[in-house]
Amino acid sequence: MKSKKIVILTGAGISAESGIETFRAAGGLWENHRVEDVATPEGFAKDPELVHRFYNLRRAALKTVKPNAAHVALAKLEDGLKQNGGQLTLVTQNVDDLHERGGTKEVIHMHGILTSMLCGTCEHRWEYLEDASPHLSCPKCYVKNTSRPDIVWFGEMPYAMHVIEERLSDCDLFVSIGTSGAVYPAAGFVQMASSIGKATLELNLERSQGSHFFDESRLGAAGTLVPQWVDEVLKV
Numbered sequence: 187m188k189s190k191k192i193v194i195l196t197g198a199g200i201s202a203e204s205g206i207e208t209f210r211a212a213g214g215l216w217e218n219h220r221v222e223d224v225a226t227p228e229g230f231a232k233d234p235e236l237v238h239r240f241y242n243l244r245r246a247a248l249k250t251v252k253p254n255a256a257h258v259a260l261a262k263l264e265d266g267l268k269q270n271g272g273q274l275t276l277v278t279q280n281v282d283d284l285h286e287r288g289g290t291k292e293v294i295h296m297h298g299i300l301t302s303m304l305c306g307t308c309e310h311r312w313e314y315l316e317d318a319s320p321h322l323s324c325p326k327c328y329v330k331n332t333s334r335p336d337i338v339w340f341g342e343m344p345y346a347m348h349v350i351e352e353r354l355s356d357c358d359l360f361v362s363i364g365t366s367g368a369v370y371p372a373a374g375f376v377q378m379a380s381s382i383g384k385a386t387l388e389l390n391l392e393r394s395q396g397s398h399f400f401d402e403s404r405l406g407a408a409g410t411l412v413p414q415w416v417d418e419v420l421k422v
């Protein structure tokens with residue numbers, strides 16, 4: 187096995203094949219809402235009811251979708267690397283739980299996750315699977331009215347950046363799957379990895395904005411490309 191320590195970044199493309207509609211940056215709209223209204227701290231302060239309702243719908247929609255062959259293959263990769271003394275660091279920009287449901291044990295949700303709440307008072311995060319309202323109280327500090335969806339909004343710092351940078355500096359290979367290469371800081375991971383001599387690979391439906399930074403790009407559906415690539419890695 188050539189690559190024992192692999193860092194993978196996944197984006198909207200891998201969830202799209204499971205039927206999850208994702209944020210469309212181009213129009214500045216998300217499910218007919220203005221991004222400023224449902225994906226910024228200011229929007230939440232202005233209308234917490236609306237913001238909770240928006241994410242309640244997204245959370246409920248998770249029950250209608252299933253992980254696809256790409257999610258399942260990455261769980262197999264995590265297992266295979268572990269058995270060979272290696273390590274998979276799976277970082278996702280997606281806020282769905284399809285990697286977990288596909289069987290991956292350790293997932294870094296750098297943009298948060300729909301199945302979690304965040305206390306705006308003490309920053310406690312806890313699993314939450316039902317519909318939420320602004321009146322929800324935090325199970326740790328018991329303060330009401332400040333609980334919010336555990337989603338990293340525009341203008342906020344993504345989670346676990348120091349862990350991701352550490353893993354990137356210690357990996358054999360960085361792989362980007364189904365990302366547009368347009369959202370920073372995630373879009374900069376490939377430059378970070380290649381600047382310190384790491385091998386880089388992109389698996390994407392079409393060339394991303396950062397395509398030229400990768401050693402290799404394979405184009406096609408994640409559900410086909412990812413299982414093929416995982417078999418290659420585990421065979422060598």
Ligand SMILES: [Zn+2]
Nearest residue numbers: 305308324327
């Ligand atoms: Zn709290």
